[in-house]
Amino acid sequence: MKQQKYGKSKMAVLLIVTYVFAKFQGGFASWFLFYSSLTFFFYELLAYSLMFATLQVSRDIDRNRLQDGEELVVTVRLKRRFWFPLGWNMVVEPLPDRLAGLYEPHRQLIFPWFKREVEFRYVIPALPRGYYQLKECFVSGGDFFGFIERTKTFALRNDFLVYPSAKQITHWPAGDGNFSGTVHVSHRYSDDVAAVRGVRDYHRGDRLSQIHWRASARGLGLKTKEFEHQAVNQVLFFLDVEKEHYAGEHPQLFEMAVKLTASLVTYTSRSHYHYGFVCKQQERISIPPAHSQSHFFRVFDQLARVMPEGKDSFARIIGREALEYPQGVTLAVITPSLNKKVVAQLADLAQKGRNVHLFWVHSDPTVKQEQKQALQLLAANKVVCRSIHLREYDELQRIGGA
Incomplete structure (x- = not known):
C-alpha cells in the first residue's frame, strides 16, 4: 500500500513539474514533455486499474x-x-x-x-x-x-x-493358518461352480443367475442352486495414536508404526482376508472388516491422515471396540507401549478366547527387563507377540513361521 501511494505521488509530482515548466518556459519542447508525461500518467492509471480487474x-x-x-x-x-x-x-x-x-x-x-x-x-x-x-x-x-x-x-x-509406503510381506499367519471358524460372510459366489452343493425348489425372490437350468429342464419345476457359505479370515487392526505413548520417543517411530500397519493391511488385502481399522485421534475411527478396492482406499485414507495426537486411553479403546466383533476376528495391535493397562487388556482378551497379535514397535537399542517380562506374560496368555525395532523394519519380510 505504501508503494502504491508512493508511486502515485511521484507521478503527480512529475506531471505538475512538467506542466509548470511548460507554462513558464513555453515552446514545443516543454509542452511535448508535458504531454508525454500526461500520456505516461494515463498509462500508469490504466495499469493500476486493470492489473487485477479481470485477472x-x-x-x-x-x-x-x-x-x-x-x-x-x-x-x-x-x-x-x-x-x-x-x-x-x-x-x-x-x-x-x-x-x-x-x-x-x-x-x-x-x-x-x-x-x-x-x-x-x-x-x-x-x-x-x-x-x-x-x-x-x-x-x-x-x-x-x-x-x-x-x-x-x-x-x-x-x-x-x-x-504411507507399504512393504511386501510374504508371510503372516494372521489366523494361525486356518479360517476364522465361526465367521462366515453373507455373500455367495454365484458363478463359482465348486461352491454349489446341491439344488432346491425355486423360491420367490431367487435371482435368475441362481437357477439350475439343467435340473429345471427335467420337468420337475424350477430348481435353484444351493451354495456353500465361504469362510474367511477377518483381521481388525488397532493403531495406537495415544500422544503420551510417543512422548520422548524417536520422531520416526510413529511413522514406522503407520507403515507397518499399511504393510499388514496390504498383506491381508492381497490374501483376500476381510480387514478393518480402529483408532481414535480426535474422533473415533472404526471401519468394520470388508474386502474391496474401495475399502482398501478407505483404510489407507485414514492411515494418511492419522497423527499421534490421541488423548483417550489406548487400552480402553481396545477393550471397548473388541466387544463389537465376534470371537473369530483376529485382533492385530500396533503399539509402542507395554504399560500395565495395555498388557492387562490384551491378556484378558486372549484368556477369553480372542486371537490377539501384538506388534510392539520401539526405538531403544536394548529391551528393558520390565518390557521382557511384559512380553513373556503376554506370550504365556497365548498372545502372539512380535517385537520390531526401528532399524529392523526395512528388512522386514516375514512375520512368524519358519
Whole structure:
C-alpha cells in the first residue's frame, strides 16, 4: 500500500513539474514533455486499474493420491479477459504448514506483456505421509517503470493425500493358518461352480443367475442352486495414536508404526482376508472388516491422515471396540507401549478366547527387563507377540513361521 501511494505521488509530482515548466518556459519542447508525461500518467492509471480487474487465477494438481516419497506437479494459470501491456507479475505459492520447514514457498516471476493466459508448473518433491491443503495464492504486479506495485490474495484450495509406503510381506499367519471358524460372510459366489452343493425348489425372490437350468429342464419345476457359505479370515487392526505413548520417543517411530500397519493391511488385502481399522485421534475411527478396492482406499485414507495426537486411553479403546466383533476376528495391535493397562487388556482378551497379535514397535537399542517380562506374560496368555525395532523394519519380510 505504501508503494502504491508512493508511486502515485511521484507521478503527480512529475506531471505538475512538467506542466509548470511548460507554462513558464513555453515552446514545443516543454509542452511535448508535458504531454508525454500526461500520456505516461494515463498509462500508469490504466495499469493500476486493470492489473487485477479481470485477472483469474486457478491451480491444478496432477493427482490427489500419492505415496510417501513421490512428487506432486502443480500447475498455476493466470487468465485475463482482454490484453493490456502490463509489466510483471510475481506469483507466490505458500506451502502447507507441515512442508514449510522442508521447502521454500515457490516464487515465479512472469512478464505477461500482451498475453491473455500465462501458465507455469512447479514440483513439490519427496512428500512425506500426510493430508495436505494448498490454499491461497499471492499475486503481485507492477508496471514497466517501477512506479506502482499491487498485491492481491486469491483464495484457492487443493487437497491431496500422501499414503504411507507399504512393504511386501510374504508371510503372516494372521489366523494361525486356518479360517476364522465361526465367521462366515453373507455373500455367495454365484458363478463359482465348486461352491454349489446341491439344488432346491425355486423360491420367490431367487435371482435368475441362481437357477439350475439343467435340473429345471427335467420337468420337475424350477430348481435353484444351493451354495456353500465361504469362510474367511477377518483381521481388525488397532493403531495406537495415544500422544503420551510417543512422548520422548524417536520422531520416526510413529511413522514406522503407520507403515507397518499399511504393510499388514496390504498383506491381508492381497490374501483376500476381510480387514478393518480402529483408532481414535480426535474422533473415533472404526471401519468394520470388508474386502474391496474401495475399502482398501478407505483404510489407507485414514492411515494418511492419522497423527499421534490421541488423548483417550489406548487400552480402553481396545477393550471397548473388541466387544463389537465376534470371537473369530483376529485382533492385530500396533503399539509402542507395554504399560500395565495395555498388557492387562490384551491378556484378558486372549484368556477369553480372542486371537490377539501384538506388534510392539520401539526405538531403544536394548529391551528393558520390565518390557521382557511384559512380553513373556503376554506370550504365556497365548498372545502372539512380535517385537520390531526401528532399524529392523526395512528388512522386514516375514512375520512368524519358519
